[in-house]
Amino acid sequence: RLILGIESSCDDTGAAVISSHGRVLGEALAGQADLHAPWGGVVPSLAREAHQAAIDRVVEDTLVSAGKGMQDLDAVAVTVGPGLSMCLKVGVVKARGLAAKHGLPLVKVHHMEAHALVSRLHAPVPFPFLCLLVSGGHNLLLLAHGVGNYTLLGTTVDDAMGEAFDKVARLLGLDLKPNGGAALEKFARKGDPNRFKFTVPLRQQANCNFSFAGLKTAISIAIQKEGLQVPSAAAAAGGASLDSEAASKPAPDDGVAGGAVSPAAAAAATADGASAAGGTAAALTPTPAADGGAEKQSAAESSQPSPSQPSMDVTADADGSKARQTRADIAASFQRVAVQHLLDRCKRGVDWARDHHPDLKRFVIAGGVACNRSVRSSFGDLAEALGLELTIPDPHFCTDNGAMVAWAGLERFNLGLFEGPPQSITDDDAYQDVKPRWPLTNISDSRGLPKS
Ligand code: ATP
Ligand code: FE
Numbered sequence: 001r002l003i004l005g006i007e008s009s010c011d012d013t014g015a016a017v018i019s020s021h022g023r024v025l026g027e028a029l030a031g032q033a034d035l036h037a038p039w040g041g042v043v044p045s046l047a048r049e050a051h052q053a054a055i056d057r058v059v060e061d062t063l064v065s066a067g068k069g070m071q072d073l074d075a076v077a078v079t080v081g082p083g084l085s086m087c088l089k090v091g092v093v094k095a096r097g098l099a100a101k102h103g104l105p106l107v108k109v110h111h112m113e114a115h116a117l118v119s120r121l122h123a124p125v126p127f128p129f130l131c132l133l134v135s136g137g138h139n140l141l142l143l144a145h146g147v148g149n150y151t152l153l154g155t156t157v158d159d160a161m162g163e164a165f166d167k168v169a170r171l172l173g174l175d176l177k178p179n180g181g182a183a184l185e186k187f188a189r190k191g192d193p194n195r196f197k198f199t200v201p202l203r204q205q206a207n208c209n210f211s212f213a214g215l216k217t218a219i220s221i222a223i224q225k226e227g228l229q230v231p232s233a234a235a236a237a238g239g240a241s242l243d244s245e246a247a248s249k250p251a252p253d254d255g256v257a258g259g260a261v262s263p264a265a266a267a268a269a270t271a272d273g274a275s276a277a278g279g280t281a282a283a284l285t286p287t288p289a290a291d292g293g294a295e296k297q298s299a300a301e302s303s304q305p306s307p308s309q310p311s312m313d314v315t316a317d318a319d320g321s322k323a324r325q326t327r328a329d330i331a332a333s334f335q336r337v338a339v340q341h342l343l344d345r346c347k348r349g350v351d352w353a354r355d356h357h358p359d360l361k362r363f364v365i366a367g368g369v370a371c372n373r374s375v376r377s378s379f380g381d382l383a384e385a386l387g388l389e390l391t392i393p394d395p396h397f398c399t400d401n402g403a404m405v406a407w408a409g410l411e412r413f414n415l416g417l418f419e420g421p422p423q424s425i426t427d428d429d430a431y432q433d434v435k436p437r438w439p440l441t442n443i444s445d446s447r448g449l450p451k452s
Contacts, residue, residue, distance in 0.1 A: 001019065001020040001074045001075075001410065001413070002017055002018070002019055002020075002025070002068060002072055002073050002074055003017070003018055003073065003074060003075050003076070003077055003107070003406045003409050003410045003413060004016070004017050004059070004062070004063075004070075004073050004075075004076050004077065004098070004406060005017075005018070005076075005077045005078070005109070005114075005402045005403065005404070005405030005406025005407070005408075005409050006055075006059065006076070006077070006078045006079070006091045006094060006095045006402060006405060007078075007079050007091060007111075007114075007400055007401065007402050007404070007405045008051045008055065008079065008083075008087050008088060008090045008091030008094075009079045009081070009082070009083025009084065009087060009088050009091070009111045009400070010042060010047065010083055010084060010087060010136065010137075010400060011031065011032040011033075011035075011036060011042045011047050011050075011087075011400075012029055012030070012031050012032070012399070012400040012401070013029070013030040013050070013051050013054040013055055013058045013090075013091075014027070014028070014029045014030075014058065014400060014401045014402035014403075014405070015027065015028055015029075015058045015059045015061075015062040015402040016028075016062055016401065016402035016403035016405070016406045017062055017063065017066040017068055017073070017406065018121075018403060018406040018407055018410060020410060020414075022120075022121045022122060022407065024121075024403045024406075025065075025066035025067070025068065026061075026062045026063065026064070026065030026066025026067070026068070027062055027065065027401065027402050027403055028057075028058045028059075028061035028062045028065065028402070029058070029401055029402065030050070030054035030057070030058050031178065032046075032047060032050045033176070033177045033178050033179060034177070035047075035050055037175075037176045037177060040170055040176075041166070042084070044084045044086055044087065045086070047084060047086075047087050048084075048086040048087050048089075048090060051087055051090040051091070052090050055090055055091065055094050056094075058402075059094065059098070062402065070098060070101075070102045070104075071102065073102070073104060074104070074105075074413070075099075075104055075105040075106070075107055075409065075410075075413050075418060076095045076098050076099040076104050076105070076106055076107070076409075077095070077106075077107035077108075077109050077405050077406055077408065077409020077410070077412070077413070078091050078092055078094075078095035078096075078106070078107070078108065078109060078405065078409075079091060079109050079110075079111045079114065079405050080092055080108040080109065080110075080433050080434055080435050080438075081110065081111065081434060081435030081436055081437070081438040082110075082111060082112070082137075082435060082436055082437050082438045083111055083436060084436065085431075085434050085436040088434045088435075088436065089427070089430055089431055089434050092430045092431075092433050092434055093425075093427060093430040096422045096425050096429065096430050096433070097425050099421050099422055100421055100422040100423070100424075100425045102421075103421045104421055105413070105418040105419060105420060105421060106418060106419045106420075106421070106422055107409035107412050107413050107417065107418040107419075108418075108419070108433060109405050109408045109409050109412070110408070110438060110440060111400075111405075112133055112135075112138055112140065112367075112440045113147075113148070113150075113408055113440060114404040114405050114407070114408035115133050115135060115366045115367045115398075115404060116131050116133055116142070116144060116150075116364065116366055116440075117147070117404070117407060117408045117411055118366060118393050118397045118403065118404035118407050118408070119131075119364040119366055119391045119392075119393050120407070120411070121393070121397065121403065121404075121407045122393070122394070123391050125362055125364060125391050126362070127144055127145055127146045128143060128144060128145050128146075128357060128360060128362075129143075129144050129360075129361075129362035129363060129364050129391075130142070130143055130144075130153075130346075130349060130350060130353050130360060130362070130363045130364070130388075131143070131144045131150075131363075131364045131365075131366070132342065132346055132349075132363075132364070132365045132366075132370075132379075133365075133366055133367045134160065134161045134162060134342065134365065134366075134367045134368070134369035134370060134375070135160060135162050135367030135368045135369060136160060136162035136163055136166065136179075136368055137160050137162070137163065138155075138156075138160050138367065139154075139155060139156035139159075139160040139161055139210045139212075140152065140154070140155050140440065141153040141154040141155070141208050141210075141345065141346060141349045142440065142441075143353055143357070143360075144364070147411050147412060147415055147417070148412070148417070150440055150441050151441070152439075152440070152441045153208045153349045153352060153353070154207060154208025154209045154210060154345055154349060155209060155210065156209065156210040156211060156212065157209050157210070157211045158211050158212060158213035159211075159212045159213055159216070160210075160212070161210070161212055161338055161342065161369050162179075162180075162181055162367070162368050162369045163212070164212035164213075164215065164216050164338065165180050165181035165184050165185075165338075165369065166179065166180030166181060167180070167216055168180070168184060168216060168219050168331070168334050169181070169183050169184040169187075171216075171219060171220060171223060172184070172187065172223070172327050172330065172331055173327075174187055179368070179399070181368060181369060181371070181372065182371065184331050184334075184335065185335065185371075185372050185373065185374070187327070187328055187331045188328065188331040188332040188334075188335045188374075189332075190325075190328040190332075191325070191327075191328030191329040191330070191331050191332030191333070192328075192329045192332055192333070193329075193332040193333055193335065193336035194333065194336070195329040195330075195332075195333055196222055196329060196330055196333035196334075197333075198215055198218045198219070198222075198333055198334065198337045199214070199215075199218065199337070200337050200340050200341050200344060201214055201215055201337075201341050202341070202344075202345070203344065206348075207348070208345050208346075208348050208349045208352065209345070210341065210342070210345055211341075212338065212341075215334065215337060215338060215341070219330060219334050222330055223327075223330065226323075226326050226330075228323055228326060228327060229323075335372075335374055336374075339372075339374050339375055339378050342375065342378075342379075343378055343379070343382055346363075346379075346382070347382070347386075350363070350386055350388065360388075361388060361389055362388060362389045362390075362391065363379070363383055363388045363389070363390050363391070364390075364391045364392070365379055365390070365391075365392045366392070366393055366397075366398055367398060368398055368399040368400070369398075370392050370393065370395075370398040371395040371398045371399060376392055379392070
């Protein structure tokens with residue numbers, strides 16, 4: 001069996017063709033880091049334009065690199081949510097068009113399930129497993145019982161860890177390419193992780209939830225205390241209102257792709273529930289929206305972005321070696337505490353899960369933050385200490401990509417969780433499929449497994 005997977009939920013246009021044995025026959029990815037860097041976050045309207053400009057080529061390149069034509073395929077899988085609705089729509093329109101034209105079944109994929117299931121692409125990871133999903137818009141600790149069947153143990157009460165990395169990278173004036181998290185990890189290698197004793201979040205709370213807003217505020221205060229010049233773009237994009245932002249974050253586990261901001265002003269941002277939900281723009285006072293509906297979408301679309309001052313790479317030389325070292329020490333200390341927080345909460349989760357499922361043996365980490373070497377090695381140690389088998393996908397498959405969608409699509413396809421070829425390919429029909437806010441623990445409502 002061969003499946004084409006298409007991803008466009010945030011700022012990566014991705015596609016891949018995989019075989020039923022999990023071989024990635026061909027793939028392509030068009031990122032948008034350069035496009036969004038000056039804005040301090042993903043601008044939905046620009047992201048949609050970039051997806052539209054890239055999608056045909058990405059699919060074409062994927063098929064060419066796989067050496068396959070559409071006639072060789074058995075199904076088309078596409079991310080339908082959660083994410084930015086105007087971005088999701090681009091992928092869904094493309095997928096529906098291809099499936100209709102070639103008479104292929106359509107598999108609707110949950111983006112976070114794709115992050116989780118890609119762990120099974122190259123390694124045998126039987127259910128059940130404990131799963132930590134850490135990305136730009138989500139911080140979920142789940143017990144995975146089967147495809148479409150997850151128990152939520154913990155989620156973030158404010159920001160996701162990837163979002164926090166992106167914000168702190170901006171506060172420290174780093175060049176945000178390929179993304180804030182990777183930039184911060186690299187910069188932190190030069191720092192002393194024990195110089196700043198930031199408080200590990202939520203230690204008093206007997207649950208498995210996560211929180212990163214307080215830690216981010218502590219970073220902001222440390223930067224000020226040390227008399228470091230806060231780059232203006234960072235101040236505009238992440239520094240000024242960390243607390244209000246955290247307070248206004250909507251309910252967990254239905255957030256959208258993180259790092260997404262509406263351009264320039266709070267007014268535009270609040271009009272777009274989808275982008276505000278995972279927003280990182282400091283000026284945002286997001287209105288938690290039930291979903292990213294069509295009217296809200298178009299309000300944001302009509303606003304004209306105007307970038308705050310571009311992010312500058314002050315790490316280069318501008319502020320002298322002592323200040324630069326302090327910045328690196330802050331970065332390293334932040335990373336140490338953030339990773340410690342993950343470890344704390346997951347230890348609790350393991351205890352809980354083992355009480356209820358004594359046979360639990362496996363732990364999976366996925367999502368963009370799972371690229372982080374400190375995360376990978378710390379969890380390697382933890383898993384060893386707890387006697388768990390740890391699986392972390394190759395970094396290439398941790399950040400958004402087409403193969404994870406194709407693989408999740410294949411898993412669902414094999415269980416009969418697909419629709420017949422679309423009869424209609426109007427944009428309105430495609431829009432019906434898009435689910436900007438879609439809790440992972442509630443995915444059995446869309447051609448999913450019966451609840452069990
Ligand atoms: P979601 O999956 O929640 O919808 P997303 O798709 O935008 O959000 P991913 O593509 O899975 O998120 O991951 C991107 C996030 O991962 C970014 O926030 C980025 O900063 C973070 N990230 C990537 N590499 C690293 C790293 N090495 N260390 C820490 N964070 C990282
Ligand atoms: Fe993602």
